[in-house]
Amino acid sequence: MARSTTPEKRPGFFSQLRTLFTFTRKAFPWLPYLLIGILVLGVGAGIGIGFVIQPVAWWSVLLWAITGLMAGILAAMMTMTRLSTKAMYRQIDGMPGATGHVLSTSLGRKWQASEMPVGINPKTQEAVYRAIGRGGVVIVGEGTRGRLTRLVNDERSKIKRVASGVPITVLYVGHGDDEVPIAKLASTIKKLPKAIDRATMAAVIKRVDSVSQSLASLPIPKGMDPNRVRAPRPR
16 A cells, blocks of 8 residues: 655644643643733734834824734743643643653754653653753653652763763752742753853763663653643644
């Protein structure tokens, strides 16, 4: 049976916008009222500016009203995007694999991280993730902290063997003392002071990858499907 070579049609801008709105509204039912308020405020501000600027003319007021509407639409979309991100974090909080999703999508180009864990307990689903950047090496534990000790220590020892002198930061995802909520994980890592240059960073990535064991054969933690929980963003 011949396979179709027609590329899959991607959803259009307005379709993505509607999906984003629906996703965000589930977490924030008051979203429509907020967006309407932002649009009304934008139009009102534009009309106000039109009456302030002399001489006052109907076409000037109309142009400023349209300008205010455009600004309101932009502000509404930015607000909805930020709220959709909060809604996503609410949904994935506590789910196995959430840490890998955040590290692989939210750190930017200055950090290298994988969605797959570098250490995992198949029975309990405790997992350890790694990110390497200008701030050094960050080890992130996901799960019950007491059962993560061995996985974290093994990863730290491996990094020390191949990247001596590079700062190693250990973080635990959670809501307890000295733990980082999943919503603040990316920002916490980005705030780490720069400790190595780009050349050293590249060398560390190469060395660590050379001694890392492939986890492709290990079971992926259940309960996390980034494609389903990722807040869709309009393009």
